[in-house]
Amino acid sequence: MTFPTLLTRLDALLQQRRPAYYATLNPPATAAELAAFEAEFGLMLPAELRLWFGWHDGQRGFESFVQNNCLQSLSSAADTMRVNRELLEDGDFVANWWQPGWVPFLENGGGDHVCVDLSGTFTGHAGQVLEHWHDWEARPVLFPDLTAWLTAVVQAYEMAGEGGEELPDESVEEMELEHPAGFPQEFEAG
Template identity: 85%
Template structure:
C-alpha cells in the first residue's frame, strides 16, 4: 500500500476508533510552512514526511497517538532541531547524540522523539526511523523507513480496534508495533 493510501486508511481508522482524539489533530501544514522549514534547516524533506505533515500538522495536547508518543507539529519539530543543533554546534554532545538530518515527527512531551533520519546514521540507510532520547544514549533504529512504520501503525489500529470499541489513550500507550525482521537495531550515542 502506498504512503498516501496508508494515511487515508489511518485517517478513517482514527475517525472511527478515536473520534475524540481525532478532533485534537491540527490542520495540515501548508506548502509555505514546509518550504520555510526546509530552508531554515537546509534540507529536503522526503515525500513521505511532506505528506505526513501535510496530513495533520501535529495535535493539541499530549494524548498518545501510539506508544506514548503524540504527533509533533512542524513548529515543534523546528524548535527541537534548533535547540539540539545549538548544543551540537557548542560541542555539548558526544557523537551521534544529535545529527542535523534528524527530523522529529513524534514526541512524548518529555524531550524524547521519534525521528526520520535523513542521513542514515549508524546504518547508512537514509530515511530510517529512529528514537532520540534526551537523557539516555540509546539510539534504536526502529524501522527502515516511514512507510514501513506507518504500515505497522495502521495494522495496530486495525487489530486493536477490532470489534468496534473506541481506543483510549491508555490503549495506545501500551500498544506494541510489529517490527520488520532485523529491527529494531540498537546503537548508542558516543559510538
C-alpha cells in the same frame, strides 16, 4: 501499500475509533510552511514526511497517538532541531547524540522523539526511523523507513479495534508495533 493509502486508512481508523482524539489534530502544514522549514535547516524532506505533516501538522495537547508519543508539529520539530543544533554546535554532545538530519515527527512531551533520519546515521540508510532520547544514549533504528513505520501503526490500530469499538487511551499507550525482520537495530550515542 503506498504511504498515501496508509494515511487514508489511518485517518478513517482515528475518526472511527478515536473521535475525541481526532478532534485534537491540527490542520495540515502548508506548502509554504514546509518550504520554510526545509530552507531553514537546509534539508529536502522526503515525500512521505511532507505527506505526513501535510496530513495533520501535529496535535493540541499530549494525548498519545501511539505508544507514549503524540504527533509533533512542524513548528515544534523546528524548535527541537534549533535547540539541538545549538547544543551540537557548542560541542555539548557526544557523537550521534543529535544529528542535523534528524527530523522529529513524534514526541513524548519529556524531550524524547521519534525521528526520520535523513542522513542514515549508523546504517547508511537515509530515511530510517530512529528514537532519540534526551537523557539516554540508546539510539535504536526502529524501522527502515516511514512507510514501514506507518504500516505497523495502521496494523496496530486495526488489531486493537477489531470489534469496531472506540479505543481507550490506555490501549493506545500499550500498543506494540510489529517491526520488520532485522528491526529494531540497537545503536548508542557516544
